[in-house]
Amino acid sequence: MTTVFAALAGALFATGTYLVLQRELTRMLIGLALLSHGANVVLLVAAGDPGRPAFLDGRDEPSAFLDPLPQAFALTAIVITFGVTCFLLALAYRSWVLTQDDTVQDDPEDVRVREEPDADIERSGADQPTIEAQDR
Amino acid sequence: MIATLSLHLAIGIGILLAAPVLRRWAAPLAAVPSLASLAFAMTIAPDVLDGEPWTATFTWVPGLDLSVDLFVDGLGLVMILLVSGIGLAIAAYSGSYFAPNATAARTAGLLVLFAGAMLGLVTAEHVVILYLFWELTSILSWLLIGQRHTDAAARAAATHALVLTGSGGLALLGGLVILAREAGTWSVVELLADPPGGTAAGVGLGLVVLGIVTKSAQYPFHAWLPGAMVAPTPVSAYLHSATMVKAGIYLALRLAPAFVHLDAWQPVVLTIGLLTMVAGGLRAIRQDDLKLLLAFGTVSQLGFLFVLTGAGFEYATIAGVTLLVAHALFKATLFLVVGIVDHQAHTRDRHELAELRLGTGWGPVRVCAVLTAASMAGVPLMAGFIAKEEAYAAFIYEGGTVGLVGIVGIVTGSILTMAYSLRFASVFWRRSDRNDADVKSPSWTFGAPVYVLTALTIGIGLVPAPIIGDLVDVASGDLLGAEVASELALWHGVNTALVLSVLTIAAGVLLWRLTDPFVRLTGRAAPPIDGYRAFQIGLEGLFTLARVTTTRIQTGSLPRYIAIILMVVVGGPALVALTTTSLPDLADPLDVPVQLALAGFIAGAALATIFVPRRLGAVVVLGGVGYGMAGLFVAQGAPDLALTQFAIETLTIVAFVLVLRQLPARFSRSDDRAGQIRRMGAAAVVGVGAFVLVLAVSGTDPTTPASDLAVAQALPEAEGRNIVNVILVDFRGLDTLGEIAVLLVAAVGVTTLARVGRRPPRTGVPPLPEVDPLDPTTMDKDART
Amino acid sequence: MTPWIALPAVLPLLAAAASVLVGRSRAAQRIIGLGTLTALLGLAVRLLIETDRNDVMTTQAGGWVAPLGITFVADRLSAIMLLVAIGMFLAVLVYAIGQGDEESRHVGFHPVYLTLVAGVCMAFLTGDLFNLFVAFEVLLVSSYVLLTLGGRLAQVRAGTTYVVISLLASITFLMSLGLLYRATGTVNLADLPAAMEALDPALRRVFLLLFLGVFGIKAAIFPLFFWLPDSYPNAPTAITAVFAGLLTKVGVYAMIRIQTTIGPDDTVVGTVLLVVAALTMVIGVFGAISQQEIKRILSFHAVSQIGYMVFGLGLLTVAGLAAAILYIAQYIVVKTTLFLTGGLVERASGTGHLDRVDGMLRTRPLLGMLFLLPALSLAGVPPLSGFVGKFALVDAGVDSRSWVLVGVSLAVSIMTLLSMNKIWAGAFMGEPTANAEATRPLPTAMVVATGVLVAVSIGIALGAGPIYAYAERAAETLLPLAGSSAP
Amino acid sequence: MKRSVIVDVTARLILPSALLFALHLLLSGHDRPGGGFVGGLVAGATIALIFVAGGMEDVRSVVPVRPWTILGGGLAVAASVATVPILLGNPVMDNWKFYVDLPLLGEAKISSALVFDIGVAAVVIGTIFMVFEAFGDEEPPEYRGEVRQGPGSGQHPEVGS
Incomplete structure (x- = not known):
């Protein structure tokens, strides 16, 4: 049984990772959602073998229940993911409003550091003239 | 002493903070701590001279055995007198040298702090506290050199000094900590009384020597010192001649008797010291800028001092202490003279100075300049002579290879010293002309510190024993752990040392006459790069290395970051799990086909999200994954979860749709094949990683006390039947x-x-601009005006 | 049972709710924020004193017994972290109020700032890994929002990097929790060591690595740190100060917790940590000396300095851990101060770019001092607090014969000094640039908040004795089995 | 968005029953599937329904309070349940309950869990409301993209504010 779930988790993580590595924010968002589903599958694995819903109606052996604790974890996680997803959507929206572009660009300051190598040395003061230059 | 140090700290910081207000009052205020320190030295002097070192302790971090342990023995007393005595002279001098403004006041404040740090250094008894004050002197010197901060040269020189002495300081710390560990004590005295041996101690000692060498401007780390001459002259006079550069010498004096028995010690010290002495002298004799001449002269003299103080045998130590005193006196004086000249004539170039006429008011300064230069050259009747004579005698007495190498080296160096001293003095002994002077003569107060210090130089030169004899004896004795009677005197009779002195002076005069051809000759033999250039190349190299590394790693590309992070965090542990744990059998029976079908559906939908070309389409397929998950929850027996998942999935899709309606319908297509393959690779690593991790734990079957408790207590304690909700x-x-x-x-x-x-x-x-999207009042009207 | 120790985790949430409800009045929001943080500061002081008396204090949420309900635990480590954190939050809030900008422009600032406080406090106090996950989410979501308040392009771009990578950390955290529960049946930290005993030691190591990786992302260790320098500098200054000063340290805190809980004697992982520490120090400082902008330089240092803390942790000795704790405590203050000063420079000159600001020393000497002291402290110059921390680490490293790490940490401090010199030479020395005339006056609240923090860091240096002793006792609680060794 | 009479009428018909169902889920959650989350979500779904029917204006006119109040109030209630017991010297989020006799419904249980769940539901509803507030408004096309910025420009001045 767990092999199936392990495979499902693997599939969700793989597809999620693939999408998260795209440059379009929308696809990254979808990838994140898939990864979250993957984590929920792991929580389902943690809950163990399928069982009865965890309701106490007096008929069941307690051990027949699906472990309720991971269920509670998953529920909390699902709601949190929802909140964060909404926020990311807003970020994507804002990004679109500002740039009319759905892709994530490289960090401009990193690019600048890469392309303007000389500024550092000047800043360090290493190439400044010194009094020793007067040495004859 | 602690009170004295605190006074330095308090007055230093006070002056810094109140600099704009204090202005001309900063200099007199700066003299107060030095006076206090001298007074303190006088009170403890009788005991110290009786062989009773003064000690004090102030606990700081007991858990790390850090406490501010201080002690003053003979050498400490000598150093306190030098640091505070010359500090006093500098404070007096600064009052005339600087214009009364806030910058000058700040310099004065920093100098006070510096004096405090230096006093701490020479009285520290705990190795870490020693390092602490050592590093403080570096930092304060950095700030002092950079004081004229609008000057690019000053900034560069400050950086240079900071990096070199700072690195040396860290080497020192590392070395000291290793030595202390090996010796099992943090106490300087105990460490030296029973010095550790072995490889670790050797490495530690090497690091300590590295610290000494950088701080005391020995070759090849000397170049920061001439560079530091951009600092105002009082700063140069104090730090770079009399005090800071002596820190290394001070430490060498302390270490030498304990470690001189090591095979490598004397060769290392002699090589570095003599090289520095000669090379510094060679540079000094070709300078036209008087301050630079003195700077290289200082480098040379520091080499001399390092040889003497590091040599480790009795007479060398005595000579070392004597030269320490003599050098501080004459070098500080000479710098002050240059400062006066520079201040009045606005030039330090000897050619330009030769064109200028100095009035009669210059007489005392010129006399002092020539006399003090004579002391530097080691001419009889001057303090410098006494010290050099002792040094010659020491190496002659020692004999052997060390004696021979030493005597040849220091005679060579001293000939050079004689020559550059003459070069310096010749500017001042020219006949001056009447009253139509080009340059205004310095005021009496401006010259006073020079006159006092020169008087001391002559005094020691004439009658050394009454003035410093006891001090030198006690200082050397404390270092060597033996009774020492140095018998310092002007006249020891005609002996080898005296003959050598005479020869030195004669050769020096000759060399001075032949300076120009000599410079031409040696110029060709000069090394291809000097110390400063080497430092510069090193620094550039570091910057280049840093930049290349950084641009390789910090590419700014989010997908790259994500790939690395996921592969490390998921792939790494999975790899460990794969290789070290026993994974269960893959083919475990599948008894619930519904789950298999749902899992297949979910996986298929997940895969489909990759290929759907339209944004909305992809979101709908993603919704399929979510609903599939809800189905899976139902199948496993988790209806609450399923209900929540279902509702959330719906809302998520709605939110997606609301946003995506603004965006283009289709994803852009990229033809980046290599990128696709890299992405697939990363995806495979993470996917397989997750798979492996789940398998790795699937074989375990723990008891779950929390769940059992939840089931047991839900109804009786929480009065709820829905256990999941009760948990929540x-x-x-x-x-x-x-x-x-x-x-x-x-x-x-x-x-x-x-x-x-x-x-x-x-x-x-x-x-x-102030429209606030979150303000409840704007929420209704959309805008506030 | 000491119920009040849970108060720092929930009181700010109540305050946040109140702050939302009084959204129309900025004055009321300020009173709520400052009042709550002042009250928390008092609580934190009390916690510090009482944990020292009792070693460990616990409370069970809702009164439910141990693995069933959530346990809150306060030991010396949590107490010292909590105190420093709340102190920073208070100082930065004062600074932010003085600065105005985001704080006055957005109703959301105060509530979200308070939820951030709640998340951080909860993370320090919880004894339950899933609750730690929730605490992380609270503080992370708050940080997302604070980072992007204002919605400028640079913020949105930085926010994207930050949010996506933080989310990945959260997802992997959740996955690890699932795996852990499956393997051990518990997420309660106190139960973990016993539950782990039943596991294959190899699997135990897998878990340790998993959690260290997850927390390592938040702590910004090599090679998981990339997001930090690209995101932090773009937030409003006050926010960056809290983030760089504090948030990454929550990650380090979690690393310490998990390491001491499930792998206190796993020397293989300890060695891995030491390698990571060395690389983090070096790569971080390399990044710092390559940058031209004050906040970016400082952000790379935030990475580099994490290496020192991981160094202390990786030694797996009481001395190492004590040094790490002392280092973290003093570092949070120092780093926050540096960012605040950087913000003052930006405020005064309109830019933090070293090419465009010069001669601050001439125009604002006081600012020079406010920068210099923490900068030197960061570089470990004695006798400032950074030196004590660094010395403690070096001492512990020598103790464990970790020569390479000792060497690297000393070399990195000189490079740190070099890059501080770069800011000093670039922004403070030199002729004031033309835009110096356009300088704006600095609000008193900003300067005072910064000045107080400088004073605090000096206080830490002076009081290093008792603080280190406290840290040592904290480390002894965390590593009861490892022997401490004297020099 | 165009208004459709059918959708409009349907929405208004479904609305009360949906809200009742949400209330039911909220109150019975302790014993049956449901609870604050699910109740809140269902209630939130009704907002979606109104939105589909009449757009944001209708939503605002139907819901009497502003989302900020719902959110803040919800968190205040939930956080109070956690905080107040500490101030009284009990564990954080201590549970309590009492029973009241209601005229029609008989004995009813009022517990900390119920109060807490009400707070949870309020926050969920508020969040969903807020999402619609944020994205729900139709934007006139002429305002879109006016603040466009080329990619790669680093320093960006106060865009759009």
Whole structure:
């Protein structure tokens, strides 16, 4: 049984990772959602073998229940993911409003550091003239 | 002593803070701590001279055995007298040298702090406290050199000094900590009384020597010192001749008797010291700028001092202490003279100075300049002579290879010293002319420190024994752990040392006459790069290395970051699991086909999200994954979860649709094949990683006490039948509380981002910058004016 | 049972709710924020004193017994972290109020700032890994929102990097929790060591690595740190100060917790940590000396300095851990101060770019001092607090014969000094640039908040004795089995 | 968004029953599937329904309070349940309950869990409301993209504010 779930988790993580590595924010968002589903599958694995819903109606052996604790974890996680997803959507929206572009660009300051190598040395003061230059 | 140090700290900081107010009062105020320190030295002097070192302790971090342990023995007393005595002279001098402004006041404040640090250094008895004050002197010197901070040269020189002495300081710390570990004590005295041996101690000692060598401007780390001459002259006079550069010498004096028995010690010390002495002298004799001449002269003399103080045998130590005193006196004086000249004539170039006429008022200064230069050259009747004579005698007495190498080296160096001293003095002994002077003569107060210090130089030169004899004896004795009677005197009779002195002076005069051809000759033999250039290349190399590394690693590309992070965090542990744990059998029986079908559906939908070309389409397929998950939850027996998943999935899709309607319908197509393959690779690593990790834990079958408790207590204690809900609101209610806080914050963020800067729909009036999308009052009207 | 120790985790949430409700009145929001943080500061002081008396204090949420309900635990480590954190939050809030900008422009600032406080406090106090996950989510979501308040392009871009990578950390955290529960049946930290005993030691190591990786992302260790320098500098100054000063340290805190809980004697992982520490120090400082902008330089240092803390942790000795704790405590203050000063420079000159600001020393000497002291402290110059921390680490490293790490940490401090010199030479020395005339006056609240923090860091240096002793006792509680060794 | 009479009428018909169902889920959550989350979500779904029917204006006119109040109030209630017991010297989020006799419904249980769940539901509803507030408004096309910025420009001045 767990092999199936392990495979499902693997599939969700793989597809999620693939999408998260795209440059379009929308696809990254979808990838994140898939990864979250993957984590929920792991929580389902943690809950163990399928069982009865965890309701106490007096008929069941307690051990027949699906472990309720991971269920509670998953529920909390699902709601949190929802909140964060909404926020990311807003970020994507804002990004679109500002740039009319759905892709994530490289960090401009990193690019600048890469392309303007000389500024550092000047800043360090290493190439400044010194009094020793007067040495004859 | 602690009170004295605190006084330095308090007055130093006070002057810094009140600099704009103090102005001309800063210099007199700066003299106070030095006076206090001298007074303190006088009170303890009788005991110290009787062989009773003064000690004090102040606990700091007991857990790390850090305490401010101080002690003053003979050498400490000598150093206190030098540091505070010359500090006093500098303070007096600064009052005339600087214009009374805030910058000058700040310099004075920093100098006070520096004096305090130096005093701490020479009285520290705990190796870490020694390092502490050592590093403080580096930092303060950095600030002092950089004082004229609008000058690019000053900034560069400050950086250079900081990096070199700072690195040396860290080497020193490393070395001291290793030595202390090996010796099992943090106490300087105990460490030296029973010096550790072995490889580790050797490495530690090497690092300590590295610290000494950088701080005391020995070759090849000397170049920061001439560079530091951009500092105002009082600073140069104090730091770079009399005090800071002596820190290394001071430490060498302390270490030498303990470690001189090591095979490598004397060769290392002699090589570095003599090389520095000769090379510094060679540079000094070709300088036209008087301050630079003195700077290289200082480098040379530091080499001389290092040889003497590091040599480790009795007479060398005595000579070392004597030269320490003599050098501080004459070098400080000479710098002050240059400062006066520079201040009045606005030049330090000997050719330019030769063109200028100095009035009669210059007489005393010129006399002092020549006399002090004579002391530097080691001419009889001067303090320098006494020291050099002792040094010659010491190496002659020692004999052997060390004696021979030493005597040849220091005679060579001293000939050079004689020559550059003459070069310096010749500027001042020219006949001056009448009253139509080009240059205004210095005021009496400006010259006073020079006159006093020169008087001391002559005094010691004439009658050394009464003035410093006891001090030198006690200092050397404390170092060597033996009774020492140095018998310092002007006249020891005609002996080898005296003959050598005479020869030195004669050769020096000859060399001075032949300076120009000699410089031409040696110029060709000069090394291809000098120390400064080497430092510069090193620094550039470091910057280049740093930049290349950084641009390789910090590419700014988010997908790259994600790939690395996921592969490390998921792939790494999975790899460990794969290789070290026993994974269960893959083919375990599958008894619930519904789950298999659902899992297949979910996986298929997940895969499909990759290929759907339209945004909305991809979202709908993603919804399929979510509903599939809900189905899976039902199948496993988790209806609450399924219900929540179902509702959330629906809302998520709605939110997606609301946003995506603004965006283009289709994803852009990229033809980046290599990128696709890299992405697939990363995806495979992470996917397989997750698979392996789940398998790795699937073989375990733990008891779950929390769940059992939840089942047992839900109804009787929490009075709820839905265990999941009871967990959420009772047993683990805090999780839920955190979770709704997340929702609230997300809502805040969503509205901020979605509505910031949105234009009012109908009015057409551009909004004010202060439009607040989150303000409840604007929520209704969309804009506030 | 000491119920009040849970108060720092929930009181700010109540305050946040109140702050939302009084959204129309900025004055009321300020009173709520400052009042709550002042009250928390008092609580934190009390916690510090009482944990020292009792070693460990616990409370069960809702009164439910141990693995069922969530346990809150306060030991010396949590107490010292909490105190420093709340102190920073208070100082930065004062600074932010003085600065105005985001604080006055957005109703959401105060509530979200308070939820951030709640998340951080909860993370320090919880004894339950899933609750730690929730605490992380609370503080992370708050940080997302604070980072992007204002919605400027640079913020949105930085926010994207930050949010996506933080989310990945959260997802992997959740996955690890699932795996852990499956393997051990518990997420309660106190139960973990016993539950782990039943596991294959190899699997135990897998878990340790998993959690260290997850927390390592938040702590910004090599090679998981990339997001930090690209995101932090773009937030409003006050926010960056809290983030760089504090948030990454929550990650380090979690690393310490998990290491001491499930792998206190796993020397293989300890060695891995030491390698990571060395690389983090070096790569971080390399990044710092390559940058031209004050906040970016400081952000790379935030990475580099994490290496020192991981160094202390990786030694797996009481001395190492004590040094790490002392280092973290003093570092949070120092780093926050530096960012605040950087913000003052930006405020005064309109930019933090070293090419465009010069001669601040001439125009604002006081600012020079406010920068210099923490900068030197960061570089470990004696006798400032950074030196004590660094010395403690070096001492512990020598103790464990970790020569390479000792060497690297000393070399990195000189490079740190070099890059501080770069800011000093670039922004403070030199002729004031033309835009110096356009300088704006600095609000008193900003300067005072910064000045107080400088004073606090000096206080830490002076009081290093008792603080180190406290840290040592904290480390002894965390590593009861490892022997401490004297020099 | 165009208004459709059918959708409009349907929405208004479904609305009360949906809200009742949400209330039911909220109150019975302790014993049956449901609870604050699910109740809140269902209630939130009704907002979606109104939105589909009449757009944001209708939503605002139907819901009498502003989302900020719902959110803040919800968190305040939930956080109070956690905080107040500490101030009284009990564990954080201590549970309590009492029973009241209601005229029609008989004995009813009022517990900390119920109060807490109400707070949870309020926050969920508020969040969903907020999402619609954020994205729900139709934007006139002429305002879109006016603050466009080329990619790669680093320093960006106060865009759009």
